[in-house]
Amino acid sequence: MSTAFLRPGYTPPMPALRVRLNRLGGAAGTASMEAIVDTGADMTIAPEWMLEQLGAIKAIETALVTQWGERHPVTLYLVDIEINGLRLPGVYIAGDENAADVILGRNVLNKLPLFLDGPEEQAEVLDKTAAKRLRARRG
Amino acid sequence: MTAINLPPDLDETLRREAELTGTTVEALAADWLRKQQAALHRARLAEQTRRFWAKHAELYAQYPDEFVAFYDDAVLDHDSDVSQLALRVQTEYADLPIVIAQVTQTPVREYKVISTRLSEPSS
Numbered sequence: 001m002s003t004a005f006l007r008p009g010y011t012p013p014m015p016a017l018r019v020r021l022n023r024l025g026g027a028a029g030t031a032s033m034e035a036i037v038d039t040g041a042d043m044t045i046a047p048e049w050m051l052e053q054l055g056a057i058k059a060i061e062t063a064l065v066t067q068w069g070e071r072h073p074v075t076l077y078l079v080d081i082e083i084n085g086l087r088l089p090g091v092y093i094a095g096d097e098n099a100a101d102v103i104l105g106r107n108v109l110n111k112l113p114l115f116l117d118g119p120e121e122q123a124e125v126l127d128k129t130a131a132k133r134l135r136a137r138r139g
Numbered sequence: 140m141t142a143i144n145l146p147p148d149l150d151e152t153l154r155r156e157a158e159l160t161g162t163t164v165e166a167l168a169a170d171w172l173r174k175q176q177a178a179l180h181r182a183r184l185a186e187q188t189r190r191f192w193a194k195h196a197e198l199y200a201q202y203p204d205e206f207v208a209f210y211d212d213a214v215l216d217h218d219s220d221v222s223q224l225a226l227r228v229q230t231e232y233a234d235l236p237i238v239i240a241q242v243t244q245t246p247v248r249e250y251k252v253i254s255t256r257l258s259e260p261s262s
Contacts, residue, residue, distance in 0.1 A: 011257065024222050024225055024226055024229075025222070025226055038252075038254050040252065040253045040254030040255075041251075041252045041253075041254055042250035042251050043250040043252070045252075052177075057225045057228075057229055057239070058180070058184060058236075059225070059238065059239040059240060060184070060188050060191070060238050060239065060240045061184050061188040062248065062249055062250060063248075063249040063250070064249070064250055064251075064252050065250065065251050065252070066251075066252055066253070067251070067253040067255070071249070073185075075181060075184065078221065078225050078239065080222070089222050090221040090222035090225070094250070105250075105252075
């Protein structure tokens with residue numbers, strides 16, 4: 001299953017995947033929503049109110065730093081994430097009071113075989129067979 | 140439910156602010172208390188985080204690459220599975236500001252977000 005890149009508000013179009021954030025152990029979860037794919041972010045980020053409403057466990061205080069050195073203090077929460085039906089348990093997410101969207105950073109993206117089809121504006125988590133075939137091509 | 144008596148100045152402030160924002164005194168007081176509680180918890184977790192980093196080398200020697208639940212300079216619990224650890228900590232310690240973190244060889248104290256977006260030049 002692929003997800004269309006986001007267009008309104010994004011030029012060029014932004015790769016996205018459908019996600020659901022769940023409380024640890026899967027007791028409660030958010031609605032399914034589009035999350036931005038951002039390979040430039042170390043950490044996944046979500047609106048803080050969303051994580052609070054979910055009852056996500058607060059784990060540690062840290063900071064997000066921009067390339068210009070601006071430092072933004074945030075709390076890391078622990079959640080389970082569902083991406084295109086694939087469940088990733090015990091994932092750290094930064095709660096940002098200014099964020100409007102969920103942003104998937106490399107702490108999540110590096111666990112996935114991703115196919116970003118730029119010309120077709122589709123993002124997809126590859127199934128095992130497709131990922132294996134592409135890995136074999138590398139020799 | 141708990142009924143509390145406020146000093147007259149606070150009572151007046153609350154009533155005026157509720158009127159100004161078109162809400163009830165009860166709803167406004169609950170909102171302010173929730174925000175204060177969240178800020179307090181955050182400050183306490185930040186203090187525990189500072190203590191965690193101060194002890195990091197010692198913790199790594201004892202719990203290399205494990206996840207620990209850390210509070211007041213002590214490890215309350217540890218596990219290789221962060222979900223199991225966090226669920227136990229939540230059950231046993233409820234609202235205590237406990238750090239739940241992996242003790243890695245190279246400490247990661249902050250995270251980079253280097254993505255930038257195009258924007259209209261500001262006038």
